[in-house]
Amino acid sequence: MASYAEPVEHHAEEHPPEPHYSSRISPSVLGMFLFIASEIMLFGAFFTAYFFVRIVNGTPWPTPPYHLPVYVAFINTCILVTSSGTVHWALQSVKRGNVFGMRAGLLLTFLMGLTFLITQGVEYSRVGFNTSDGAFATIFFCLTGLHGAHVFVGLTILAFMTTRAFRGHFSPEDHRGVEIGGIYWHFVDVMWIVVFTTVYVL
Amino acid sequence: MRNPLRSEGEAFRFLVAVIIGALVIVGAAYLNTWLGVAAAVLAVAGIVWWLMQEPIPGAAEPAPKLTSSTPGRLHRVLLVAPPGTTSVPSPDGATDVVVLVPALASTLEAVTGAVDDRRADAEQTASRLAAQLPNARGEVGADDPALAVEDALRTFGADEIVVVGDDAIVSAIRDRVTIPVSRA
Numbered sequence: 104m105a106s107y108a109e110p111v112e113h114h115a116e117e118h119p120p121e122p123h124y125s126s127r128i129s130p131s132v133l134g135m136f137l138f139i140a141s142e143i144m145l146f147g148a149f150f151t152a153y154f155f156v157r158i159v160n161g162t163p164w165p166t167p168p169y170h171l172p173v174y175v176a177f178i179n180t181c182i183l184v185t186s187s188g189t190v191h192w193a194l195q196s197v198k199r200g201n202v203f204g205m206r207a208g209l210l211l212t213f214l215m216g217l218t219f220l221i222t223q224g225v226e227y228s229r230v231g232f233n234t235s236d237g238a239f240a241t242i243f244f245c246l247t248g249l250h251g252a253h254v255f256v257g258l259t260i261l262a263f264m265t266t267r268a269f270r271g272h273f274s275p276e277d278h279r280g281v282e283i284g285g286i287y288w289h290f291v292d293v294m295w296i297v298v299f300t301t302v303y304v305l
Numbered sequence: 306m307r308n309p310l311r312s313e314g315e316a317f318r319f320l321v322a323v324i325i326g327a328l329v330i331v332g333a334a335y336l337n338t339w340l341g342v343a344a345a346v347l348a349v350a351g352i353v354w355w356l357m358q359e360p361i362p363g364a365a366e367p368a369p370k371l372t373s374s375t376p377g378r379l380h381r382v383l384l385v386a387p388p389g390t391t392s393v394p395s396p397d398g399a400t401d402v403v404v405l406v407p408a409l410a411s412t413l414e415a416v417t418g419a420v421d422d423r424r425a426d427a428e429q430t431a432s433r434l435a436a437q438l439p440n441a442r443g444e445v446g447a448d449d450p451a452l453a454v455e456d457a458l459r460t461f462g463a464d465e466i467v468v469v470g471d472d473a474i475v476s477a478i479r480d481r482v483t484i485p486v487s488r489a
Contacts, residue, residue: 133416133418136308138310139308139310184320184324187317187320190313191313191314191317194313194314281313282312282313285313285316285317286310286312286313286316289310289313289316289317289319289320290310290316292320293316293319293320293323296320296323296324296327297323297327299327300327300330300331304331305330305331305334305341
């Protein structure tokens with residue numbers, strides 16, 4: 104726990120006051136809560152539009168004559184969920200000192216994430232509609248595209264993690280880089296489960 | 306409530322819970338639309354309930370008892386006073402005094418860090434009280450008096466704690482430290 108008490112004299116000096124925070128909640132936990140809140144609001148805005156279009160307006164989903172490639176998306180979902188398993192495996196491996204497991208786990212995770220993104224790009228090119236083809240199409244591209252942007256960020260993080268893993272940067276005592284990246288990747292997966300369920304399945 | 310993204314392991318468990326919830330919703334919606342809606346409500350409520358039942362790591366562990374490390378000839382006193390206190394008694398035989406004023410704030414102010422005004426009040430009180438006592442300096446502490454004392458003892462090895470306040474505060478501080486605590 105960081106010390107909160109500090110001499111009063113510090114604040115009389117000619118410079119900005121020292122940063123301070125309550126000992127009740129650490130900055131990292133508060134930061135994570137704020138991150139989650141901001142992501143909920145971001146995705147929430149798009150899901151609000153989705154429910155408005157589909158429930159309030161009663162727009163057919165998908166709007167004829169278009170069809171959603173549900174099976175391709177399902178395969179993509181399986182790939183993404185499996186990649187969460189491999190990143191979990193990577194972290195468990197580095198905790199046990201299994202360097203091969205960590206490197207293999209991170210590399211597989213990166214490759215599966217890349218496969219997901221490429222598949223989504225191919226899906227976009229063959230889906231048969233674009234963002235100007237009505238509210239259904241707009242919401243579809245916004246929701247899946249927003250998630251795709253998160254996958255891209257996750258892939259960038261994974262690229263750094265994998266590179267560092269192959270350079271021997273992580274150890275059983277020091278693997279915070281793998282942990283943080285893993286948390287983000289799981290979060291991206293959670294959001295995809297919600298997007299896939301609402302947009303493709305229901 | 307536990308943060309589902311606190312660690313990779315917990316995030317992975319949260320993902321599994323979300324997948325199970327999604328499968329339940331899809332299965333129910335396949336049978337009947339309103340059954341799917343009910344399943345969605347139940348699934349969300351179930352996941353929230355599960356997160357609230359999870360213990361926060363370390364929360365159940367007893368707080369460490371902090372002790373003084375002051376050499377024998379010195380007598381260091383930690384004087385705890387709430388903001389707005391106008392005067393305090395001079396501790397007997399004290400060679401070094403720290404006047405600790407907790408920046409008492411509401412829970413919302415504490416969690417969001419919007420404690421600037423509370424800290425300003427506490428700083429004023431600490432400066433005023435420290436000026437009244439010999440060999441004294443003022444410090445501002447956390448929003449909880451017991452927590453402020455615990456923080457202060459990490460940098461100031463007091464032999465005695467004198468509290469200006471009610472019995473509840475004295476009792477709360479006694480639970481956290483092994484050095485003598487008295488009420489002014």
